[in-house]
Amino acid sequence: MSNREDETLAQAAVTALTGQLALAPKPGLPDPRDLGARTTGQDHCSLRWSAKALAPGLAAMAAAARRTGEPTSELRAELGAIGRSTEHSVGLAGGGHRGALWVLGLLVAAAALEPRAAGRDLAATAKRLAAHPDRRAPRRPSRGSSVSAKYGAAGARGEARAGFPHVRRALDALSAARSAGAREPYARLDALLTVMSTLQDTELLYTVGPHGLRHVQAGARGVLEAGSTSTEAGGAALAAFDDDLHARAWSPRGSSGLVAGALFLDSLPVVVSSPARAA
Template sequence: MPTTRSMDEALARTAVRALISQAELTPKPGLADTRDLQARATGTDLLALRWSAKALAPGFTAMAAAARRPGEPTRALREELGAIGRCAEWTMARAGGGPATGRPHHGALWVLGLLVAAAALQPGAAPRELTATARQLATHADRGAPRRPSAGSQVSATYGAAGARGEARAAFPHVRRALDALSAARAAGATETQARLDALLTVMSTLQDTGPLYQAGPPALRRVQDGARGVLEAGGTATAPGAAALAAFDAELRETGVAPRGSAALLAGALFFDTLPAAARPLDRPRGRDHGARG
């Protein structure tokens, strides 16, 4: 029987693998991937993205341990998770090369932190149950959070977009949609890369991603949603028409510099659920292929 410490570390490793898998997935429209020598949006290369993801492992382990102590999604736990997350973000920035690199996994840290805590609170629960628990955590205010408004909160106030916090308070509907898209694409015979790209595009097609909104307003968000929908309607990335539509969509976003980072963060959440360790996955859920960190 695994110890609680080993279970916490297993959850942390799964979260880190999900981050790295999302970073390495190629070609991601408008987002840094293995084709990039230099990630335009963050000023860091892919190696630094991997290191900064690995630097979050102790933070995720601490979040899982913090969740097991009260055993329920309390306000005190929410505040402790926030404090751990801010420390982890500081470490992540320096592991990736220092403050100049920005916060490459900022959105995914919020998503995965809540999901790791939920998985620690409910070992073996199904994704729908875990996202419901994450929602309970997200509804609590964090009195220790910085008072200054973030770019996401500014965009949410301006355009009414839900943002990352809205997604969490709605029980991560786009994480669940991405999981469904993964299953559907695999069942249709797609490769693992194609299945993950289709899952990402599924998120992009409907998410009110604050990244494009912040960069260029509603027209940029509509372009992201329409482009992603076009690839899926063409048959998805496993088909020749879908692959052609993806190439055109990717070229357009790279040309305009629009980066739907919120969609990438939610894909990381779906990949976390998809690769949960045996100790934390539902007993009635068959163990799938070990997808590891392949893109």
């Protein structure tokens, strides 16, 4: 059974995910304008609803980590089992968020293992967890693993085993944008585009191949090089990039879960201390 701290971590992760969903415009990704489910097949409202179904599973992951106390192979197997059960619950609630569940599950478990650690240190703890194989996982190749093998892309597992480098890049982009005076929505959009500009997104590789991936990466870089999303030129570049991806029906889904992970880590200095203040 999870305690209050576990539930607080889980809610912080869900809040980070819904905060990522609320950003607009997100090129090729669902956002509050996307009531017609133009690209993804799932509209913004249904994704916000199904995001809430992650909370019990994330709390259970935090509880398992707190009980185990170390990033062991046994904990990794338990997290995998909880994750598969949570995927089923999210599917019943409308689906989506598989990538975000992978990222947030490992980071929530890391936060429970190291409650006083900073975000970057938690990425290192998540790396130690991800280094263990999931012994109970079904022995069948996933789409992501097949694409990773074909193109040499890191994929979701590679990102975790490398200590979530794109989560850390997103944290750097958030900090840089805030230091430059950007308002929070623009700082978060800059973080998303920073991830998009270099991520070897296996979803894009599967649907549109290496040429399409390079097109998306170049489009994201173009927005940032125009002056970031908080400037007039950057805003115009973002609108054009958004129109382009929606016209092509291309969706860089891998970036969204990593940005949610960054927003979760970014929230932790406040979130972890709140139960103690309220006690």
